[in-house]
Amino acid sequence: MIRPLLMGVVLCVVYGSSKPTEKTSRVHDDGRNHDYDHEAFLGREEARSFEQLRPEESRRRLSIIVDKMDRDGDGFVSGAELNDWIKRAQMQHVSDSVAAQWDDFDADADGRISWDEYKNVTYGSYLESPQTDGDYNYTHMMMRDERRFRVADGNGDMVANKQEFTAFLHPEEHEHMKDVVVQETIEDVDKNGDGLIDLQEYIGDMYLSEDDEDEPDWVTKERQQFAEFRDKNDDGKMDREETLDWILPPDYDHAAAEAQHLLHEADADQDGKLSKEEILDKLDVFVGSQVTDFGEALLRHDEF
Template sequence: MIRPLLLCFFFCVAFGRSKPTEKKNRMMEALLSNKQHEDDKGFEYDHEAFLGEDEAPEFDKLPLEESLRRLGLIVDRIDVNKDDFISEDELRIWITSVQRNHSFEQMENQWNQYDTDRDGLISWDEYNRTKYSDGSHQESGFDLSRVMEREERLFRAADRDADLKADKQEFNAFLHPENHQHMREVLVQDTMDEIDKNRDGFIDLKEFMDDLNIPEGEEDLPEGAETERQHFLDKKDKNNDGKLDKQETMDWLFKPDLSYSDAEAKHLVTESDADKDGKLTKKEILNNHEMFVGSQVTNYGDALLRHDEF
């Protein structure tokens, strides 16, 4: 199943506009966690961001002493330049890596569902037949033809050897295209096709605001409407021509001012940096292990429990 971010993208296209006050999030980055980021109520969000959504609960089973030992080993892995400090950038790289490993595991869990002939490849026909042939997607009465067209476009973009069969790397790119550089152009084009109502090849301010369900000229605008308008004019429209071309759209979707991984890395450093030098020592991380791993620790779940290095 395509991850929630893209399902939302596809179904918004197929089923029309949402409620007038509902704001779309088009940033092409997966959420680090579905938990609320509220540190005063617990650190579940931070645990899933640092460890991975499926892995985090497993580490509550570890005794405190063992979890601290393993957290120390993780810190050594995160410290790629071996200077005995963990920077925001090193944390961001780690968090991004954890999330991408999680996406690959999600793909692995779905592989046998779609590889029906067990040949080690998933053809477009296999995927399409398995997902849509039972008619369950038609129960709502909506026409999913546009969704299927977009899925096929993504599948073809992921299929780098153009044989209409996906190996695991290609299928992962299809399921999680936001993680793969070569998938960006098709995602950008899909976005432009949806928003560019006058078909001039650009996204103008009116189209941008319409996409956010914020009609221009209304007095009673939703909260944040003027901020969105100014962001379009001041940040997104870099050449100040009043519209977004393909490159500007790509920058908007894939180069946000602060990504989820950036924000979480900054948060972890800010909350754990006792001497306020902008970076973390192993001691500072271990002293704040509740934020990073709770009573647990690490990287990729049960697999690590079996690794000799632990």
Template sequence: MEQVWVQGRSQSGGCGPGLRRIVDRMDRAGDGDGWVSLAELRSWIAHTQQRHIRDSVSAAWNTYDTDRDGRVGWEELRNATYGHYAPGEEFHDVEDAETYKKMLARDERRFRVADQDGDSMATREELTAFLHPEEFPHMRDIVIAETLEDLDKNKDGYVQVEEYIADLYSAEPGEEEPAWVQTEREQFRDFRDLNKDGRLDGSEVGHWVLPPAQDQPLVEANHLLHESDTDKDGRLSKAEILSNWNMFVGSQATNYGEDLTRHHDEL
């Protein structure tokens, strides 16, 4: 059967040359023995995460630093994101003006926290904190606040189990709730709701979205190894990775599939 390659994988299943190239890079970045160890996989995922952050910040910097003075001012970021408006006339020409006003206020609040020296001008490090707040301890409270605002629909200051589920799944009329949704309810009850009061407060939201002292690349590497190591020898062959390509395409090891079409020297 003819195979058509789409974003590094074939429509009939399997993977394209992009994943093979990434597997080779994983091994060569380590000991080059022809196998991918847990340490090599963890190191590669960490490398991919950091490269993604650097790339996104560089792209944003080029967009936001409109006067090319080596800093990004709040007004530059606001105007580049939302357009130029006179004071008091923000979003007068758009349909859902209130939504945009809330987004603008939220972005400004996050910018003010990221701007540690309070000069309304972001350095590259401060812009990184604005774009990737989960990477910075001083941004923890803003991540928690934004998560609560997104999920807490009845505005009581907590995330109820139905609000938690609603963010993941929208039921159709008469549709039976899938098994995975029941599993998420159990996750909420057993692992998210630490004080067992049936809801999540800010501290519990923080423990969920920014778990303490967790090596996220190692967590993901362990998951990929567990799911793909078919002969259970504690390492991955190229064949094991390619036969479980769908696991890797949906992971940070391939930047969620985006790296499958990158050139070799861009990885």
């Protein structure tokens, strides 16, 4: 049984209150899936709406988006234009995410969010009536959130401005947050508590096998990836530096890689650019998945 590859999960609600911070994405998977393509191309807030549209309406709206992507108006979407569009979608998602949560946490409306404000909104019910049983260890989760908040808080006053709160919610986008992202990843994946990630833990983070199930080819490839690329010093485990290279590879451009993938999928005539028809012919790659779990923005009619 395949576990969901983490694209920002853990939407667990604390006793009807707000939610702890999301886990950061840590899998740069070459075995692409359409859900990821939809999110990267459209942005989270737009991708999900296409599943609620009739096919002809999806094509019409996608056609409008293609016209917006074609910045130079030559009738084609180049790799550079596709790359720029995906980066724009990523930045828009981060901005929308912060804006959507800001008022919930800025209780006194002073334009800043203190740790106490965040803690009280997110964990208030638990703090009033602590419970040790259940699916989640809220004490541990609160300690993790506080650690991340301290790292994001540049001046150490435990009060976050918009930039600091953005780093708190989306640490993978900020250089000074790398260490805490690595620490959280190791805590999530390291099951034996040795502070390292071995092969079994690495595979177990993305795949749970059934007794009567043959291991998929992609899992076998991941085992090879671990041995050949992840475990650089060949000690059978990933340390902090190796984990950092796994989740935030220094030379990996997410937008460029996804743009290249989409170009490869849709460029039928292999001319290095995409016509509108080529994109519309690959509607299932760019949009429209029935299992996509993101966004509702395209249900609004102001842009279409």
